[in-house]
């Protein structure tokens with residue numbers, strides 16, 4: 001286990017964490033303010049990735065693809081909110097889970113009809129395809145660095161919106177006490193639609209950026225959605241700050257655990273056993289983390305409602 | 307002259323249990339009206355129904371002549387009704403300053419609107435706590451903030467539900483002084499409070515609720531003259 005390996009794994013973890021944050025930010029706002037469990041959030045992530053792939057291959061520009069995906073996914077998200085999801089706010093969580101699970105199935109089927117069942121090709125842009133030498137002797141993929149940069153930039157932008165603008169104040173007020181926010185004149189329907197649009201746009205960014213690393217295929221939203229839910233439960237429902245901290249924790253613990261646990265265990269258990277047990281242990285590590293956090297803070301790290 | 311707020315035959319319920327049975331209430335522009343009654347008689351419920359937070363099961367609410375029934379709370383707020391609610395309900399995750407500026411508006415275009423500086427001048431402790439989160443304030447500071455937050459919307463009708471509840475006597479007097487200054491400035495106010503003497507000194511007219519119905523209504527003079535009303539309806 002060399003220091004460079006550890007640094008590389010931590011960078012990978014931060015990168016996954018920031019991408020998870022993009023998903024979790026929208027999810028936690030929707031859950032926190034509208035008290036709505038939206039499983040279809042992962043579908044927007046998938047749609048974002050597919051739109052990026054399509055526009056990228058049509059125009060030859062990855063960056064155009066990302067821009068188009070952000071706009072397109074935001075519009076689809078808002079349309080989904082205004083047509084279907086809005087009807088679900090007043091229902092209980094079980095109905096919301098069932099209905100939005102239905103949306104996942106429908107969206108998956110639509111995507112399969114349009115793009116086919118095979119994964120779609122989405123490559124990192126040419127300029128970012130190689131590795132860069134961060135310090136002499138330590139090389140790291142440029143595209144992954146780009147992800148970290150974009151993740152940080154979007155996080156900063158989001159923090160600016162939430163903490164420095166009146167819309168952000170309404171969002172926070174709505175997350176802590178929706179009724180009072182309404183009684184103060186906040187047009188909650190409009191705000192919900194805007195938040196959905198914003199959440200969908202963030203999904204698109206994550207889908208576009210993770211597409212070249214993971215794979216653009218039907219069902220890609222479901223596995224990452226579970227991670228995003230773990231993140232918002234750890235961070236505290238409704239809190240952007242909590243989503244960021246939770247996402248970084250989950251990203252680093254998951255990535256580092258998968259890479260390093262087998263190595264650590266090798267000295268104790270021998271190679272084969274270490275690979276098996278280490279791998280199994282690594283995949284439950286984030287759930288252990290979640291249980292630990294909830295044991296210590298049942299509402300998560302930074303609950304919006306206190 | 308038509309009343310600013312006109313409530314007629316208002317009925318409301320929590321699920322199956324009806325709480326209001328035909329409440330009438332009227333407030334003219336510039337008037338201060340007290341809404342009284344013992345615990346659980348329906349004062350807060352009346353306010354919540356006016357604000358649109360609870361649907362009216364029957365009757366009618368008119369504000370500036372417009373029907374409020376069925377309107378969402380945000381529309382009613384934007385028409386010029388602001389509340390200082392029971393329990394204050396400060397946003398704990400917003401700073402004092404944010405609680406004040408987040409909802410600031412002057413939709414009726416009043417000539418000399420409330421501003422941050424004016425609210426700070428009215429409640430100097432708030433200025434000192436400007437950057438603190440709402441959750442960090444004392445009860446008295448929270449109450450000042452709740453009033454300031456409502457004033458920043460420059461409401462045509464200000465509703466206060468138990469604004470002096472749980473405050474130390476000196477702070478309570480501070481709030482009453484503030485309310486009489488607001489009245490002198492022409493603010494229309496509906497006040498729910500348990501301190502009958504103070505309410506009589508402040509308000510022009512009063513309505514007493516008993517089990518969701520109006521038991522008595524009249525002027526401050528009539529209420530202060532007839533002590534039997536106090537013992538019969540208010541338990542003081």
Ligand SMILES: Nc1ncnc2c1ncn2[C@@H]1O[C@H](COP(=O)(O)OP(=O)(O)OP(=O)(O)O)[C@@H](O)[C@H]1O
Nearest residue numbers: 320323325343344345346347348349350351352392
């Ligand atoms: N959320 C609720 N669900 C069911 N019943 C309620 C609810 N809130 C109030 N009630 C009932 O409605 C009746 C009127 O309550 P309300 O809060 O309007 O009284 P109030 O006059 O404001 O009393 P107080 O002086 O204690 O504030 C009471 O009997 C109360 O128990």
Ligand SMILES: [Mg+2]
Nearest residue numbers: 349350351392
């Ligand atoms: Mg009450």
